[in-house]
Amino acid sequence: MTDQKMYRFLDVVCPFCGLLCDDLSLQVEGNSFQIDSSDCPLSKAGFLEASTRTALKPRVNGKFVTRKTAIQAAVNLISNAKLPLVTGLMTDVAGIRTALNLVEYLHATIDQYSNRSFGINASHIQTNGGYFTTLSETRNRADMLVLIGSQIPKIFPRLIEILDFSKTDNPRFKRPRKITVIGEPCEEFATILEKIDVSVTIECDLQQSGHVISVIQNQLGKRKDRAPITHSFPISAIQSLVQDLEQSDYTVFVWAAEEISFPLGDLVVDSIFRLIDVINQSRRAAGLMLTTTPSTTTANAVSTWRYGKPLPLSFRSGGPEHHPDYYAWDSIINRGDTDLVIWVGGLDQSIEMPDCSMQKIVLSSKDHEDADVFIPIAIPGLDHDAHLFRTDLTLAHYLKNLHMNDGHSGAETLEEIYSQFKC
Amino acid sequence: MLTVIKGGTIYDPANGINGEVRDLYIDSDRLVPCPATDQHIDHVIDAHGMIVMAGGIDIHSHIGGGKANIARMMMANYFEPEHLNELDADHSVCKHAVPSTLITGKEYARLGYTLCFEPAVVPSNARQAHLEMADTPLLDTGGYLVLGNDDYFLKLLAEKADAQKLRDYVAWMLDATQCIAIKAVNPGGISAFKFNQRKLDVDEPHSHFGITPGQIVRSLTTAISDIGLSHPLHTHCSNLGIPGNFGSTLSTINAADGKPIHLAHVQFHSYGTEGKRKFSSATLEIAQAVNSDSSVSVDVGHVMFGQTVTISADTMAQFRTKDLASPNKSTFMDIECEAGCGVVPFKYRSKNFVNALQWAIGLELFLTIDNPWQVFLTTDHPNGASFTTYPHLIRLLMDRSFRNDMLSTIHRGAVEMSTIKDISREYSLYEIAVLTRAGPARSLGLKDRGHLGAGAVADVVLYRPAENWDTVFRHPVLVIKGGQTVVRNGEIIHMPRGRTLRQGVDFDSGIEKELKPHFEMYRTTRFSNFKISDDEMSNAIGSDVVYY
Structure with a gap:
């Protein structure tokens, strides 16, 4: 906001995590703002950082230049590059549409910053499928929530509230709803446990959670009569969980893609869906995969409908090729398989662009002095209208401009660059 | 700019023109009457010897939305060049059962479809x-809103809410989602599956809400009639794919109480239980019901042999078939207390009895429903087959000899169970124009689409006659979209953005007061963020809205 008049915005969508909570009340006066409706630390931090931004200027080789000069410098770098990589993609539908146009034209490669963790889940859909659910379905149907990963309530501070599990005794359900947590004990978790009514906790290394889930599946399935093999985790807790599962009408298994992104995390995801399959033979269950940034789901949705494939994509040999590891942005940078990194930010306040020796064009809402070319862009949903996809891959939100800052969007900036090649 | 398409042989059923040689005039994006003799003609298109029709309209094709995108993701590496149809090698055109939006637009345009x-x-x-449809070039698009499994509607029905409230809710939802018609998918069944009911007959109560699919159909057809929507309830009946389901289909027609109803992909709902395999054709019963009631229309959802992927909001039916998935994988989703999604890859095989009989049932329906205005040409893309098989399907309808040749290649038991071999009917070009243009336009109330009269949107297709109707309809000579030539001899020469067709509706705004608290209590999105405005459609989604 450039004036000091006070503005009040209702039902604002928060773009700072994959949940895209859309019930914020914001009071904005000049550069200061107040969120009246939520204590979410991610929202507060995101809006605070956005509202205290200093005006950024384009740079070329660290020196301030006009926007036009910076655009031209970016065009020159791209023209001379042999293997450009577009990454970051912390942007909205429009930004991703334009980035894909540019990448196809340049025969470049494209990937989203957080895509590795999402990719484990996308690969599972591609090879096996799965049974998923959405936030409202969980809120209204689930009588049992199984959190796989103890960090979930920290990564998604409002998840339990959104799913209406803050109080497990809910008159809309015929018996008290239950929450089970499978994961590593941690300091924050003790605090979280105080706030939510967890019925069962299975403490284990998260990397072992796939094994735990397989044991649960065996207990539920035909091998129930077998004595459980001795494990490092408490078998009584598992038996208690199995009892709960057998009484549940609709169990939802929740995991954060980011937490399950360790090597062989795909086995954990696989075990979750196998368990869901077993339950669905006689009762009902589904999975809810959570992504930390809406840009990951957004980028993959657009990529899939535009090219029939999720990210990463490479157009080096013409048509889009998808290989989740070979074309992952970090693989490409690590093996030196690019000579120019084009970073598209916007919602990249809390992440750092990877350090690399290649030439860099950075479009971001925060300053990058070390970039060969830096062009400031606006924040989707705060400075301009934006479409973003929620974590459950179903709902796309339309975030209306809060006019927190003037400036060009990522899509506009990419289009300016792209238009130099088209003409 | 004034353009004349000169000397073409016109097939324009909406205007009663059956193969007459006439000139067509285009000014800007519309067809116009013959101008004064002294008016300068800017451009002449020689259409002598050509078949001329309006742009094709596909009334039922899954081209956009979450389930299509899941299907794309699941099948990303599964569609290398291969024959989509084992019966005819010429079909290996499209490499993917659910192509990307860009390919979808191009492939439809190449076939002469514009909507x-x-x-x-x-x-x-x-x-x-x-968003996906806006990224589909060369096509105007529209959507049918899925209702009848949403908690709010089911709750209203269970509470015996008055018809006015139901009507206002349906109208508000249609308006908020920028759609043109209402669809019921396995009415109540998707919801029932969430409560672990695995089957729901038309007169069977939902275990939680206590209402039946029949009641849902009745309320929705009434609401649609009260609102004044052009297209009747677009109905995916109960018990899809189950032998003996023709009874449910007939019960669904009855549930409409004489109000207009459209039966989607009726091929999948026309099965009997005769024969040693307990699977048979019930097209006689279905065709009789359609032939005796002009308020019933159908699209066929024909199957073709080869690899595809089935996508549907009908989680109950899709879950039932997951063990038949080929390749063996499937994805499902329970969605927002309003619908579901099931994606199951499937390969129809000509030597498989059931698949072969499904193929025959589709043809029987086309050939035994008398009035072409009551039946529309679809494969329920991609569920029965890709839309790229349409030219082949048209040949099957127009060429009995070819049809019989194909019969000799499928499972013998299916041939014996089918009446196809005894049906001599061959569709005419005029009738094909009804099935693929005039009929869908009339059913959807699109007065300026699907015909070649003055005032119509200038979507025009020129075909070169040949002996093989597949060749004719696969390779239009020229496709004109909104007055602009977009395809010439199979080559895309322009890729204009499409527009969104929707119906304008009125409703009592009081319904919003009731919906707001519902959104706050039950949904995880706010009421104010749910509605899609015309501005959003034009400026952010990228598709201008056209009201009908």
């Missing part, structure tokens, strides 16, 4: 559906 309707827009997924 396409996504038949299953889930309310919470409407933005995505429109």
